[in-house]
Amino acid sequence: MLAITHLRKSFGSLVAVDDVSFSLDAGCLVGLLGPNGAGKTTTVSMIAGLVTADRGDVLIAGHRLSGDTDPAKKRIGLVPQDLALYDELSARANLRFFGALYGLTGRALDDAIASALGLVELADRAGDAVKTFSGGMKRRLNLAAGLLHDPDILLLDEPTVGVDPQSRNAIFENLETLKGRGKALLYTTHYMEEVERLADRIVVMDHGRVIAEDTLGGLQSRFAPAGGDVATLETVFLALTGRSLRD
Amino acid sequence: MSLIPFAALVRKDLQLFFVDRRSVIVSFVVPIAIASFFGAVFASGGQNREPARIGIALIDQDDTPITRAIVAGAESDKNLKVERPTEAEARERVRAGKTAVAVVIPKGFGEASGQAFFGNAEKPTLTLLHDPSKTTELAMVRGVMTQHIMEAVSREMFSGDQGRQLVDKTLPQIESSSTMPADQKKLLVEMLGSVQKYYRERQPADGRDARTRGGITMPYTVNEEAMTAGSNITYNGYAHSFGGMAIQFLLFAMANLGIEMLLERQRGLWNRLRSAPVSKLTLLSSKAVSGAVISLLILFVSFAFAMVVFKVRIEGSLAGFFGISVACALMAATFGLLVAALGNSPATARGVTTLAVLMMVMLGGAWVPTFIFPAWLQQFTLIVPVRWAVDGLDAMTWRGIGLGGAVMPVVVLMVFAAVFWTIAAARFRWEEA
Numbered sequence: 128m129l130a131i132t133h134l135r136k137s138f139g140s141l142v143a144v145d146d147v148s149f150s151l152d153a154g155c156l157v158g159l160l161g162p163n164g165a166g167k168t169t170t171v172s173m174i175a176g177l178v179t180a181d182r183g184d185v186l187i188a189g190h191r192l193s194g195d196t197d198p199a200k201k202r203i204g205l206v207p208q209d210l211a212l213y214d215e216l217s218a219r220a221n222l223r224f225f226g227a228l229y230g231l232t233g234r235a236l237d238d239a240i241a242s243a244l245g246l247v248e249l250a251d252r253a254g255d256a257v258k259t260f261s262g263g264m265k266r267r268l269n270l271a272a273g274l275l276h277d278p279d280i281l282l283l284d285e286p287t288v289g290v291d292p293q294s295r296n297a298i299f300e301n302l303e304t305l306k307g308r309g310k311a312l313l314y315t316t317h318y319m320e321e322v323e324r325l326a327d328r329i330v331v332m333d334h335g336r337v338i339a340e341d342t343l344g345g346l347q348s349r350f351a352p353a354g355g356d357v358a359t360l361e362t363v364f365l366a367l368t369g370r371s372l373r374d
Numbered sequence: 375m376s377l378i379p380f381a382a383l384v385r386k387d388l389q390l391f392f393v394d395r396r397s398v399i400v401s402f403v404v405p406i407a408i409a410s411f412f413g414a415v416f417a418s419g420g421q422n423r424e425p426a427r428i429g430i431a432l433i434d435q436d437d438t439p440i441t442r443a444i445v446a447g448a449e450s451d452k453n454l455k456v457e458r459p460t461e462a463e464a465r466e467r468v469r470a471g472k473t474a475v476a477v478v479i480p481k482g483f484g485e486a487s488g489q490a491f492f493g494n495a496e497k498p499t500l501t502l503l504h505d506p507s508k509t510t511e512l513a514m515v516r517g518v519m520t521q522h523i524m525e526a527v528s529r530e531m532f533s534g535d536q537g538r539q540l541v542d543k544t545l546p547q548i549e550s551s552s553t554m555p556a557d558q559k560k561l562l563v564e565m566l567g568s569v570q571k572y573y574r575e576r577q578p579a580d581g582r583d584a585r586t587r588g589g590i591t592m593p594y595t596v597n598e599e600a601m602t603a604g605s606n607i608t609y610n611g612y613a614h615s616f617g618g619m620a621i622q623f624l625l626f627a628m629a630n631l632g633i634e635m636l637l638e639r640q641r642g643l644w645n646r647l648r649s650a651p652v653s654k655l656t657l658l659s660s661k662a663v664s665g666a667v668i669s670l671l672i673l674f675v676s677f678a679f680a681m682v683v684f685k686v687r688i689e690g691s692l693a694g695f696f697g698i699s700v701a702c703a704l705m706a707a708t709f710g711l712l713v714a715a716l717g718n719s720p721a722t723a724r725g726v727t728t729l730a731v732l733m734m735v736m737l738g739g740a741w742v743p744t745f746i747f748p749a750w751l752q753q754f755t756l757i758v759p760v761r762w763a764v765d766g767l768d769a770m771t772w773r774g775i776g777l778g779g780a781v782m783p784v785v786v787l788m789v790f791a792a793v794f795w796t797i798a799a800a801r802f803r804w805e806e807a
Contacts, residue, residue: 175649177804195653196376205649209642213386215393220386227382228650272646 158326263294438484618740632713665707694780
């Protein structure tokens with residue numbers, strides 16, 4: 128569904144992403160891990176068409192993205208790390224706006240809004256201004272806004288930052304439902320337990336490069352401690368990226 | 375450009391504007407309130423209104439027929455509002471700023487002015503106590519009092535009892551003068567002799583009011599005709615004040631729109647918008663259109679209020695008025711984009727933009743008409759877009775100028791809009807630094 132090959136992006140002398148390649152299949156969730164400044168968000172931005180790669184390709188079902196208005200962008204849904212919502216507007220007004228950006232109108236838009244709100248369990252608060260929502264509700268609405276146009280690929284950039292365990296669990300259930308519907312999900316996070324629960328494959332980045340890519344079990348077996356114990360993902364992550372502090 | 379996303383972007387901006395009650399009040403109610411105030415201040419002269427009278431204090435320490443005539447003349451003057459305090463009270467009132475000018479007619483003024491009228495005596499001194507902040511009123515009072523004093527003294531000298539006595543007294547003095555040149559003495563003696571003869575042969579009381587008797591009067595009358603393009607159009611100061619204030623507050627609204635764009639970028643909203651299949655041109659132009667719609671609403675609501683309440687009329691071209699309004703709205707909307715393009719952060723942009731808007735509206739004549747500016751400043755302000763908007767709206771409203779008068783303001787405002795748009799499109803950063 129999604130294939131990125133030899134992506135490279137630099138900002139001045141800083142190489143943010145260097146020769147990154149991986150793929151994402153339908154019905155799979157790939158966890159993209161890395162310390163701060165590893166190049167995760169730049170990679171997601173290039174996939175979403177926000178940043179133009181210096182080199183390499185982003186292929187959506189074999190189609191290379193070209194330009195801001197490429198219709199293939201409708202196959203991608205972005206759930207950004209920031210709560211990209213209009214606080215003064217109601218949840219429904221927010222979704223109506225974001226849906227219209229993808230060309231949805233009339234009945235199709237109404238149905239999409241109802242479906243998205245139902246999935247994130249906010250249907251009863253549809254008419255309320257977003258500013259009255261809790262942090263967890265805003266996160267769920269943020270997710271709903273990325274789903275409205277029924278994308279094949281969902282890019283989730285740290286979608287659970289700052290939410291309570293209940294809301295986080297609700298989001299996990301939403302994502303598992305979406306995976307079950309055949310969506311391809313790319314999930315960046317700092318929380319190892321989230322990836323352990325959700326990811327089919329894990330890509331670890333550091334200093335702009337992919338330093339490991341495998342299933343959870345594959346990574347654990349590579350870094351299994353002596354004595355037959357199972358390595359935690361955090362142990363694997365620290366073994367791969369080191370213990371020095373990052374900016 | 376796809377219309378569905380474009381319409382959604384415009385609708386969203388309008389929703390955000392109208393859901394913010396503070397923005398609505400600031401954009402619609404405040405300009406109407408301030409324009410009403412400025413209109414009331416500058417509206418004098420129009421619509422058969424009484425002109426504002428200059429308050430003066432008049433102290434007559436002489437109390438002779440001449441000075442009483444001066445006082446009567448001043449009291450009947452439509453430009454003056456005369457009070458009669460004591461000199462001490464008058465000084466205090468002027469010092470406190472309650473009275474612009476106090477005129478002190480000293481003891482002996484009547485007789486001395488009569489004698490000086492023919493140039494043979496020392497001139498008496500008229501004291502004008504004035505508020506130093508009101509030099510314009512001082513100049514007006516000086517002129518008005520000159521008229522009344524000349525009328526009163528000449529009338530009395532040629533036809534009044536005090537004048538008769540003065541002529542009787544002055545004539546021997548001139549005849550006995552050793553300092554006056556002989557030819558001048560001869561002429562004055564002949565003239566005053568004729569006046570004396572006129573007094574004697576004339577009936578002492580001919581039934582005419584003192585004011586209608588002879589003397590020097592203004593040798594002309596004034597016909598004041600307001601020059602506008604239409605006929606019977608009176609100046610309505612509210613037309614100017616409402617145009618100016620509407621422009622000021624729509625610029626503030628558009629500057630706020632630009633700052634909102636910076637906030638949207640800061641909150642990551644632009645990333646979500648740009649992940650949709652929508653071009654940057656669509657995103658920016660939708661902002662320009664929503665900004666222009668809001669600006670037009672502010673202009674039209676302000677003028678609608680002025681039309682209903684203050685009887686402001688579009689005496690010129692209606693098409694020209696709409697043309698200037700649209701051009702002004704586009705200029706303001708692209709100014710908002712410029713704010714977003716040049717502002718580093720919402721906080722810094724807000725301060726700089728407030729200053730920029732205030733400078734533009736001040737220099738553009740939105741507060742007070744530019745004709746009171748020095749000549750060099752009037753020329754300089756032609757580079758300020760607000761000047762063209764204000765002059766254009768003035769032309770289409772109270773000046774009553776036709777469609778031709780709207781062409782130049784529309785062209786200039788559209789050029790400003792194009793320049794602002796070009797800079798904004800080139801400089802706007804889509805990513806937070």
